[in-house]
Structure formats: structure tokens, C-alpha cells
Amino acid sequence: MPGAPWILRSLLFVPGDRADMIAKATRYGADALILDLEDGVAPDAKARARQTIAAALERVFPQEPIILVRVNGMESGLLDDDLAIALRPRINAVCLPKCNAPEEIQAMDARLHLLEDRWGVSGGRIRLLPMIETARGVLAAPAIARGHRRVAALGFGAEDFTADIGVARTRAGGEVAYARAAVSLAAHAAGIDALDGIYADFRDADGLRADTASARTLGYTGKMLIHPAQVGTVHAAFAPSASEVEHAARIVAAFEEAQARGAGVAVVDGAMVDRPVVLRAQRILALADRG
16 A cells, blocks of 8 residues: 555545535544545536535645545446546545445556546555445455555445345344454455444434444444534544553554564563554554544
8 A cells, every 4th residue: 555554533525516515624623534426416416516626626625634535436437527527636545436346446546547647646646445335345345455555445335235235224233244344354354444334323423432333343443424523423432542552652662672672573461562563553552642
């Protein structure tokens, strides 16, 4: 994956045809914004949304937060217009909905290389966030996660997944349990982030808190949001505890001390500490610094 690792606890969807909402979106403290051209935009508003996003990317955003554009999917017939009109060098990544096969990642890479060449930026700078939202996508998730070095994370979309398999979406979530776990496992096996889908009732903070806690137990490292009011709840749910921070700090310190002695591993509380453990500890400290 190109570039430094991202901290993506919260990814806030913003309708691409709403210039007023895009202009205000950086105020809410989300780690990333997803400017939407797909489900959040009516069919007859998509052309206007492309122009609105393009104009916003030219003038609105500072260096932070991370900016993604959710384009329409490979089978929509709208993808090439989305890429050609809406995207600008300010974006960090493209969110690809309903990704069903690694070949779609390869096809997106070719399209993004053309954009990068046109912009005169380094090849591979634009990352990809494939959304796993169908039965086919879940079964192909391991291959999609490894489909290209551009792939920064896998996202799971429960709403579209349940529609695809023809079942009702329930609060308990048993109907998505297998798929939700499978997407997280595929992401972690590939060494990338796992991002959970939306919690639709933005007025239900307790439900969001419980849903995010459930996602975290499955290994999800972030969550997609549909309302600014959800940002604080999600950040709190992903925040490490004081004991986790203290333990992580000791791991990093012990490993740095071992490296200074020329050793590749350290021991903390009787357990071996090697580089993967240190990377997890560093992520915990980075999360703690975010507050």
C-alpha cells in the first residue's frame, strides 16, 4: 500500500450534490469524508453531483481530513464519467461500491494510472477502498484485498449485502454475522484495515455504540457514518483504554531498547514482542493521540 498508514476510525458520507453539506463537512472531526456519487445521489442528480464535487475539490478542502469519492460501480455504466469529471488531485482514495472480483481492482488501477498521468502525480498515489456488499464479493474478499497495492482497506456494506441475499436487515444482525466476520478476516490476512458499514438510525447513539463495539470485537478498525452526530460516539468506541495505552507504550519502549542492543525481539510481561506486535502497539498509541 503506498504511503503511510492511515488512522480511519470514522468515514463520513456526504451527498455529492449538496454543496452546502460538502462545505461544512470538515467541521465535524471525522477522520475521512466520502463524497458520494452513488446511493446518496438520485439518478437525475448525478451529473450535477460530479460538477459539485469537482468544484469543491478545487477550492474547499485543507490537507486534512482524508478525502474519498464513492463512484458508481463497475457495472453501472457511470464509472468513467465519475472519474473523468469529479476527481481532482486533492482526493486520497476512491471508494468502489459492490466490488465482486479482483479483476475490478485491476481495471480500476488502469483507470487511476491514466488520471495520475494526466495530473502529473506519482503513480499509485490514489488508494482504493473496495466495498464488499454482495455474496460474490464476500466469497472473493481475500482475493480483492490482495488485488493491488492500492487497496488500503476493505469496507463491508450490510444493507446492500442483505438485499443481495434476499433477507431482512435486523437489529440483532445474525443475518450478516458470517459475512461481516469474513470481510474483516480477509482484510487482516492481507494486512489492511477493515471498515464496518453504516448504522442507519443516526438518532440512536446507544445502538451505534453497541454496533461499533461489536464491529471492534470482529477486528474492524473503523466505521462508515451517515450523520455528523455519529462521529464522537464512534471515536469513543474505538478509543483504546488507559491500560491498553500503557501496555502499548511499554511494548514500544522495550522493542526500541532491544533494537539499540542489536536484538530483533523483546520480552514484555513474559511474552515475546516482535515487529507485528510493535506495529499494533504503535497503532494504539496513534489512536490515543487522536483523542
